[in-house]
Amino acid sequence: MTDEFPHLGKGHVPVLRLGDVLLVTLQGDLHDSTAEQLQQDIGETIARTRATGVVIDISGVEVVDSFLGRVLAEIAAQARLLAARTVVAGMRPAVAITLVELGLTLPGLRTALSTEEAMQLLARPGPDPRPGGTRPGSA
Amino acid sequence: MPEHEAEGQHGSPTWEVRDFLRRRREQIAQRWADESLFRAVFTVSRDEAVEAGRAVVEALAEVAGTGRPENPAAAGFTTVREQLGRMGAARARAGLTPAQISVEVDALRPPAVDLLVADFPDDAPAGFVRECTNALTALMGTLRLVVMETALNEGEAMLDRQRLQMLEVATPVIRLWDGIVAVPLIGTLDSARSQVVMETLLEAVVTEQARFAILDITGVPTVDSLVAQHLMKTVQAARLMGAECIVSGIRPAIAQTIVHLGLDLGTVVTRAGLADALGYALGRLGAGIVNAAPRGAEPR
Numbered sequence: 242m243t244d245e246f247p248h249l250g251k252g253h254v255p256v257l258r259l260g261d262v263l264l265v266t267l268q269g270d271l272h273d274s275t276a277e278q279l280q281q282d283i284g285e286t287i288a289r290t291r292a293t294g295v296v297i298d299i300s301g302v303e304v305v306d307s308f309l310g311r312v313l314a315e316i317a318a319q320a321r322l323l324a325a326r327t328v329v330a331g332m333r334p335a336v337a338i339t340l341v342e343l344g345l346t347l348p349g350l351r352t353a354l355s356t357e358e359a360m361q362l363l364a365r366p367g368p369d370p371r372p373g374g375t376r377p378g379s380a
Numbered sequence: 381m382p383e384h385e386a387e388g389q390h391g392s393p394t395w396e397v398r399d400f401l402r403r404r405r406e407q408i409a410q411r412w413a414d415e416s417l418f419r420a421v422f423t424v425s426r427d428e429a430v431e432a433g434r435a436v437v438e439a440l441a442e443v444a445g446t447g448r449p450e451n452p453a454a455a456g457f458t459t460v461r462e463q464l465g466r467m468g469a470a471r472a473r474a475g476l477t478p479a480q481i482s483v484e485v486d487a488l489r490p491p492a493v494d495l496l497v498a499d500f501p502d503d504a505p506a507g508f509v510r511e512c513t514n515a516l517t518a519l520m521g522t523l524r525l526v527v528m529e530t531a532l533n534e535g536e537a538m539l540d541r542q543r544l545q546m547l548e549v550a551t552p553v554i555r556l557w558d559g560i561v562a563v564p565l566i567g568t569l570d571s572a573r574s575q576v577v578m579e580t581l582l583e584a585v586v587t588e589q590a591r592f593a594i595l596d597i598t599g600v601p602t603v604d605s606l607v608a609q610h611l612m613k614t615v616q617a618a619r620l621m622g623a624e625c626i627v628s629g630i631r632p633a634i635a636q637t638i639v640h641l642g643l644d645l646g647t648v649v650t651r652a653g654l655a656d657a658l659g660y661a662l663g664r665l666g667a668g669i670v671n672a673a674p675r676g677a678e679p680r
Contacts, residue, residue, distance in 0.1 A: 330622060334582030337617035346616045353622035354589050 254279045256286050262294040262363055263287065263325075264356065267309075268301035276312045283316060287323045294363035295320050298356050300331030310345035317350050326351065328359040393511040394444050397496070397519065400512075401441035404495050409433030411491040417484040420474065421467045432467075436460050440519055449519035452526050461530050464523075468531025478528060485527050489520040547576050553584040560661045561590040562654065564629075566599030574610035581614060585623045592661035593618050596654045598629030608643045615648050624649065624664070628657035 254275060257264040263286055265279065283295060297313065317327040330353045340347070353359035401408070412418050413429040422429035442456035443449060457464075471481045496516055500509050551573070554562045561584045563577060577595075585593055595614065600607065615625040628651040630638075638645065651657040662669060 337620040341617045
């Protein structure tokens with residue numbers, strides 16, 4: 242069924258547009274085909290709407306593996322090529338611990354506590370003042 | 381001599397020992413009350429010691445009745461296990477080594493054996509007397525085992541409880557300001573503790589919606605590569621959640637150690653003291669602190 246109607250499939254992740262920002266909410270498991278579809282959708286939507294930011298809300302994700310980590314990094318890299326900034330919002334403690342234990346610290350990724358904070362982050366102009374929290378002296 | 385009960389073991393040495401223990405319970409308990417183990421544990425009254433002795437003798441008789449005096453897991457011991465454990469623990473608290481406690485328990489054997497031998501008539505077959513004595517000796521050896529085992533288990537259970545309490549006590553998360561939480565770390569960080577620290581800190585980041593988390597290591601005596609690795613992990617996990625982690629309280633000596641070890645804390649925001657870290661976080665939140673009144677014009 243998902244092959245016939247890729248946009249209406251069970252695991253389809255909607256890409257919502259809020260002004261200049263795209264909002265994607267991930268929930269539960271993310272399968273290979275869904276992830277690929279999502280990456281494609283985001284790329285196309287950025288190109289079509291000229292969005293300047295992408296917020297990925299993963300507060301509903303309880304379990305994580307290296308695959309999700311890679312997908313997040315790829316979405317961010319892809320969005321950067323299309324001149325949009327990506328913020329991952331609402332990661333749960335268990336997920337964060339697992340990613341760190343897996344060695345996936347996602348250095349190029351911006352993060353925020355909640356979607357609200359992510360929107361505020363993207364509302365600020367120019368390059369983010371704390372890119373990955375790696376530049377302590379840049380305040 | 382033993383009543384005629386419908387038991388297959390009737391007449392066997394263990395059966396004889398069982399009857400003897402039941403018959404002479406009072407005398408054995410009285411003698412045991414004078415031994416150093418009972419005297420040291422039950423200091424308040426001798427009656428209490430005799431009462432405890434009676435319970436132990438009864439348990440021994442029940443175990444002897446099973447025909448297997450060498451079984452430390454026998455059901456007969458369950459009633460006195462707790463009491464024996466308390467006695468062992470009390471002696472351990474008094475500073476006795478396990479070997480010394482073992483010797484004290486062993487001192488209960490001669491009085492019982494003396495009574496048993498005296499109980500036999502002069503014309504009793506020597507072989508049967510020896511078998512009975514052996515059975516009683518085996519039984520007392522098992523008692524010794526049970527005391528030691530129970531005492532050791534008690535000690536381990538206490539250690540486990542204390543370890544848990546330590547973990548709870550040692551990792552409080554403090555909300556310093558809106559959006560700023562801090563964990564003052566005291567004592568040595570091992571992997572179990574740093575795991576707890578990481579989890580509690582990250583949970584607090586979610587519940588308080590804190591954008592800044594301060595790890596204060598003023599109370600950590602030494603920082604080695606393992607501790608540094610744990611700190612890095614916590615910092616990275618906090619960043620993934622959208623919070624910034626600041627490590628504060630690095631004393632000059634520790635800073636020197638970190639440099640000597642060649643540890644790379646380059647991606648971590650560090651500050652000398654908790655106050656500096658708080659100031660940095662407040663500044664980043666846009667909530668600077670200013671003196672309300674100019675110097676010399678203190679409010680009355």
